[in-house]
Amino acid sequence: MEPVVKINNVSKTYSKKTVLDNISINIENGQIYGLIGPSGAGKTTLVKIMVGMEKADTGTAHVLDVKMPNLNVMQDIGYMAQSDALYLDLTGEENLQFFASLFRINKADQKKRISYVAELVNLTDHLKKKVSAYSGGMKRRLSLGIALIQNPSVLILDEPTVGIDPELRLGIWNELYRLRNSEGKTIIITTHVMDEALKCDVLAMIRDGKVLTRGTPKALMQSYNVTNLEDVFIKAGGNLS
Ligand SMILES: Nc1ncnc2c1ncn2[C@@H]1O[C@H](COP(=O)(O)OP(=O)(O)OP(=O)(O)O)[C@@H](O)[C@H]1O
Numbered sequence: 001m002e003p004v005v006k007i008n009n010v011s012k013t014y015s016k017k018t019v020l021d022n023i024s025i026n027i028e029n030g031q032i033y034g035l036i037g038p039s040g041a042g043k044t045t046l047v048k049i050m051v052g053m054e055k056a057d058t059g060t061a062h063v064l065d066v067k068m069p070n071l072n073v074m075q076d077i078g079y080m081a082q083s084d085a086l087y088l089d090l091t092g093e094e095n096l097q098f099f100a101s102l103f104r105i106n107k108a109d110q111k112k113r114i115s116y117v118a119e120l121v122n123l124t125d126h127l128k129k130k131v132s133a134y135s136g137g138m139k140r141r142l143s144l145g146i147a148l149i150q151n152p153s154v155l156i157l158d159e160p161t162v163g164i165d166p167e168l169r170l171g172i173w174n175e176l177y178r179l180r181n182s183e184g185k186t187i188i189i190t191t192h193v194m195d196e197a198l199k200c201d202v203l204a205m206i207r208d209g210k211v212l213t214r215g216t217p218k219a220l221m222q223s224y225n226v227t228n229l230e231d232v233f234i235k236a237g238g239n240l241s
Contacts, residue, residue: 002065004029004154004186005050010059012045012209019045021209022059027188027202032180034200035190036233042209043190044082047156050188051079063154075103078152082159082190084139086131092118092142093127096149103150117145120175122168136163144172155179155187161196173199194229205233212236 005027012020019042027033035043048054049061052069061068064076087095093114100110118124121141131139140163147155155176161169173196179185189200197203197217204214213220213236217229224235 001029002062003027004031004064005033005188006060006062007046007050008060008062010046010049010056010061012042012049012054012057019209020049020056023206023209023211024059025204025211025214027186029186030180030184031201032176032187032189032199034197034203035188035206036192036194036197036203036229037206037212038192041206043206044158046206047079047158047188047190051077051156075150076153078147078150078155080143080147080155080157080160082162084143086139086142086146088132089130091128091130092123092134092138095131095142096127096145099146100149105150113149113151117148120148121145122171137165137168140164141168153185155185157187157189159190159192161191161193197229203229205236207237 003026007023007025010020010023011018023046035046037043045054049056050063050068055069063073066073087098090098096114096117097110100113105113118127121144123138123141123145126138131142134142144160147157161172164172176187180187191197200217202214202216203220205212213232215223220229220232221227224232226232226235
């Protein structure tokens with residue numbers, strides 16, 4: 001079976017600054033794949049290339065065997081950006097309805113999906129409020145709900161739990177595990193939080209647009225002979241500051 005996401009020798013430069021330097025990554029079906037690295041490492045640029053919002057200067061990105069960018073495959077990709085793209089003057093429910101209407105979901109299923117994702121991100125009681133009255137954490141939760149609205153097979157989440165309290169963070173991780181285990185979804189997540197990196201099946205540690213090292217958290221710690229991921233990062237040549 002082909003990998004769900006295949007990044008092949010991708011490079012990207014913004015005004016002479018190399019942001020991605022010949023990166024290759026394969027992400028298999030049903031994995032939670034973590035992209036971890038310090039601020040500015042290139043994680044967001046990489047996921048934007050996966051989603052088709054940015055184009056690689058050289059190299060190729062395939063998702064579900066389709067060369068990106070490609071609009072047709074967006075039905076199968078749920079994307080949560082780092083900054084929330086929400087309609088502040090609409091309610092949470094109206095935002096969910098709007099994004100649901102962009103996809104092929106019939107009316108009855110739309111209602112079910114909206115209730116399901118609202119429950120999942122703990123916003124059921126706040127659906128009738130305008131998003132302008134939401135806290136930062138509530139906006140993040142709504143953005144996560146929107147990423148899931150069309151029931152995509154691939155979820156790409158850029159720092160999804162920033163600003164979310166520990167209890168709900170745990171709830172979201174439990175749901176990500178359930179989506180992987182019961183529904184076979186492939187989940188790609190960027191983070192710079194090491195305890196979240198530990199929860200991923202496979203990690204790629206990124207710095208200065210390069211993959212420093214990759215593998216399961218356990219294999220990485222074993223091969224660098226250390227007991228935590230910070231030390232893997234440091235030994236692999238990184239610097240988390
Ligand atoms: N559109 C753009 N134009 C110019 N430079 C950009 C653009 N987008 C990103 N960059 C630069 O590319 C580098 C990598 O940014 P990117 O957002 O991919 O990093 P990141 O690892 O996601 O960081 P963070 O964790 O802070 O989001 C940074 O130096 C950033 O300033």
